[in-house]
Amino acid sequence: MAEPAPAPPHESAWLHVAGAAPYIDDLPERADCLHAAIAQASVAHGRLTKIDIAPALALPGVVAVMLAKDVPGINDCAPIVAGDPILAVDEIVYAGQAVAAVAATSLDAARRAASRIKIAIEPMPAIVTVDRALAVGSFLTPSQTMTKGDAADGLARAPRRLEGTLRLGGQDHFYLEGQVAMALPREGGDMLVLSSTQHPTEIQHLVAKALGRGFKDVVCEVRRMGGGFGGKETQAAQTACIAALLAWKTGRAVKLRLDRDVDMTLTGKRHDFRIDWQIGFDDAGRISAWSVDLAARGGCSVDLTDPVVDRAMFHADNAYYLEHARIAGHRCRTHTVSNTAFRGFGGPQGMCAIEYAIDEVARALGKDALDVRLANLYGHGSRDVTPYHQRIKDNILPELMRALETSSDYRNRRRAIAAWNAAHPWLKKGLALTPAKFGISFTNTFLNQAGALVHVYTDGTVQVSHGGTEMGQGLNTKIAQVVASAFALDFDRVKVTATVTDKVPNTSATAASAGTDLNGKAAADAADKIKRRLIAFGAEHFKVPPDRIRFTAQGIEVGTRRLTFAELVGQAYMARVQLWDSGFYATPEIHFDRERQRGNPFYYFAYGAACSEALIDVLTGESRILRADLLHDVGNSINPAIDLGQIEGGYIQGLGWLTAEELWWDPAGRLRTHAPSTYKIPTARDLPEDFRVAFWPEANHADTIHRSKAVGEPPLMLAISAWLAIKDAVAATAEHRLSPQLDAPATPERVLLAIEDLKRRAKLPAEARS
Amino acid sequence: MTRPIRFLLGDAEVSEAAAPPTLTLLRYLRERRGLVGTKEGCAEGDCGACTVAIAEPRDGRLAYKAVNACIHFLPAVDGKQVIPIESLGGDHPLQRAMVAHHGSQCGFCTPGFVMSLFALYHRPGRHDDKAIKDMLAGNLCRCTGYRPILDAARDALGEPRRDRFDEAETATLARLETMRGEPPLDYAAAGGRYVAPRSADQLATVLAAHPEARLVGGATDVGLWVTKEMRELPLLVSTAEVEDMAYVRLAGDRLEIGAAATYAGAVEALSALHVDWRLLLRRLGSEQIRAVGTIGGNIANGSPIGDTMPPLIALGASLMLRKGGTRRSLALEDFYLGYRKTALAPGEFVEAIHLTLPPAHRRFAVHKLAKRFDQDISSVLGAFAFDVESGRVVRARLAFGGMAAVPKRAIAAETALTGQPFERAAIEQAMEALGRDFQPLDDHRASAAYRLTAARNLLLKAWLELQGGDSIRIHGHG
């Protein structure tokens, strides 16, 4: 047997390229299968006065219409705090909210019928924006404040102070496969739900509750998703519940696949934030005090807004030691879709706050922003306590930043860009190098657990089931590698099955970048148990000491004998040795007291830094990233190709968020960018022409699976460098004498208006310019 | 006489007589053929997940194009070979390269990427990075960040390129020729009808007899009426097979463009007039859109943000309109009566666009502004034609998209320029005057303030570039 290949391709790669990897909509439909569609409200806030379903029922092919009152169990698909009715009851709280669902014999009939349902709504005043919510005190849950030292005092004593307001837009997940579920009634009213979800356990629970049944009566299965990014953590539930309710009502299989426009108006997105900040520092650029109010548009319900804003607060220090810090998080209730998890989970917004402020500090001092960043990084052994009082023990940023500064040729390029800008009045370049430090673990400690099931079959092939879900991130590939390496098997001897709630129960969502950390450890635990049994069996059977049994790529060495894995397990089976087992893992050492905002919420941190160079058009505001150098910390990579894909994909997704993708609500609270025609994610051309990615060569200090590090989310935040490089280029239009205000996304419009604003300010007397 | 739709699906000959005429190729493949490798990501032509290749005879060879199956009506494949991902068999060089370079993560976009690259694979010549990115501008991937896909493309598109489709070319051509021996398609099923005349005369006759018919070119607008608006279109008459309306030709001092010419078909002739046409058309939609979308459709659709109209207006284009045997000529700028309202009479259609070749002293520029460089609808588009003699502007035609309810000339700005030296001061006067020409809209694409500022700056930019020197576009002319 050969050494396991260092970077096997994604377990489904050959199926993907052949179009032979089925997603839910591709699966054969049962003969009785119905298609479903949703009727949505078109106003942001109002009282539901009448729903006339007769025109829908009159259409040929329509089998059933479902309203809130028809739900046999609990009409709520909220993950934590109730408040997400599957179908609207009497109040409409956002434009796009689901009011009724139709099942029909064809997709066309279902969609046509849904469009004919007459929904009468008595409109009420709507709170659409964060500003409005703050003004009227509309919050989902109480605000939280994290404190270290005394920020007010620190600010008062600081030699210099700056303050500002920053707005960061939200982001649609734009997973290429939209939300979809197929519900298949089974005997005795049981239900099998195939769902494109990151959280099959939650689908199981919510479907059971909606049907008024026990969790034992519902099974949820996920083979793969066509992308998730957090958008299928809680947001898959409504689609699954509606399919299941219609299946219950009709006794037939029901498939609900959302049209893209419906998906984008119905489901939650990344939170947009208003950030009010104050920073105190000295002439050297050392920060002494940081006070920030992070206000998120939570939308119409709590969903995951609490932990999202928590994570924004946990990352409002990013990489910097803050002697005095006050970090407040506000969860605004608005009459818009309920915002949710999205890669980074609030972390990026928190980081943007301090990175932006540091950029302002540097401009105020006339320093290079990199120097201000380096001067404020967390230290080793001192200056290492976060605002939530966790001590950082694995900091590598000072070394990593210096390494990137050198490898990206930052200083020379800074000079070259200045010269270039002096010669080019209509195009400007900008440069920024920013770090990212991302805390790994669910901040809700109990979620940090996972289970797995490993089956060794008598031919020596292995099946693994675990609680995580495959959404493209390569989790199943990595888990297969982990189990293969435990038995020293070839990668293709191990198959990871679909995730099914009847195999591994009570799972957490595949989220928080923790999929491999948690499920990998659980799978390794299961494999280890079997391995130990095999060793015990071998020792006894072949009469050798256990330490003479070794699993190698060439087979199993038993003393001087060599067997194949299949031979060993075959003999073990005959000797009635259990060849399958379960594994479990709970992350150690973590705890957090949310009341006091203190604790050790993170098992470790993932680090990275990026240097981006931007080019802008002074007359149009268009921008482009010319070069990006990324240096990222993945620990000991289990699969470098997959990790590289996460880093590159994360950066580009972050680039889209911060520079291009714009969610635009009209004043009445209707989202008008609800399709790829109006909502523009990056294309291949937006990839920096010169794109260099390197891994930081150091194992994880924490005892993670193979000493690897989580990689799903952190690289997204490397794109902050791109946004601030654009800001740098905008500042160049005023020869860096003034600092521009540049909210995100930095669309051509925002960039041009920022340039115009600089022009206007340049004409003002000096005191009035800031 | 109605007849079934006949085409090749991969290698298999298909005769389809039951599918409704407005059934999309995507749904046909997925729902009626069980070919589920082709995905739906948006059903509006914007994500490329549904991309399939279509091969058809051209000049004795097979010409391949990538199309968005999600908005492609099934009857439009009559007489052609449809190649969905399944036809590649799983071991095509492109597929091997995608695996080798880790080009798929979730895999949902992957078949579409493979099929776009497949169309490029079958296009002769070397394909540099720009060609690859142009080809992929209509394919979205949310996972990979594209680098591995580009690497796979570079790898697989090296020469020599030959696959089993090349091996079978002669046989495929022969089979398609036989199919094309059939009379023009007149297809009726499930209460709908689709007629695809092959000459302008036939088209005129059908339309005169059925003024209620809906014309369709590439269906890059009309397709969405079906997939997004669920509109019923009982009678469609296609221009896609009208051979004598697909020309782009020089006739004396005139460039004549048949209304059924696709963007892809017209790009070379228009670019010969001015390089900005190439840059504009490269950004209009995607390869998939440009392969089928027609200039006639763009004009007739009458969107205020349609891209070809402002430059055509700036160049003084006129339309040849035809109803039955009667033709009339109308200046393009007079064709638009109001928001999406045109001067077309019932039964009348656009037959051709006529463009007098620009005189030597004409300076011309087009600038498109959108949130994204690739495949995005313009927020503002400015097209500028300055006739400059002895340093003076003798005539200026400035036309904008996105600034009013219709594509429109900026008369006040033109007046401000006319007779003035072609210098910055006059340009600034004209920029000022644009505020009198337009009160643009605030919407999700751009605010009124941005539109007006940007429109002014585009005029300045055009002038600056016409002074010579380096390109001042972030993507250059390349």
Ligand SMILES: Cc1cc2nc3c(=O)[nH]c(=O)nc-3n(C[C@H](O)[C@H](O)[C@H](O)COP(=O)(O)OP(=O)(O)OC[C@H]3O[C@@H](n4cnc5c(N)ncnc54)[C@H](O)[C@@H]3O)c2cc1C
């Ligand atoms: C993803 C995507 C991207 C796009 N990007 C752009 C873009 O960047 N810029 C841009 O300008 N447009 C864009 N469009 C819009 C569209 O491509 C154009 O308007 C296209 O030119 C329409 O041509 P068609 O042949 O497809 O028209 P169709 O959809 O077939 O028809 C459009 C309209 O024109 C009528 N019509 C067609 N031919 C004639 C004729 N000869 N005489 C009279 N009436 C006729 C039809 O009846 C219909 O009303 C995009 C569309 C999509 C789906």
Ligand code: FES
């Ligand atoms: S499905 Fe998105 S382009 Fe066709």
Ligand code: FES
């Ligand atoms: S691999 Fe997921 S969208 Fe491209």
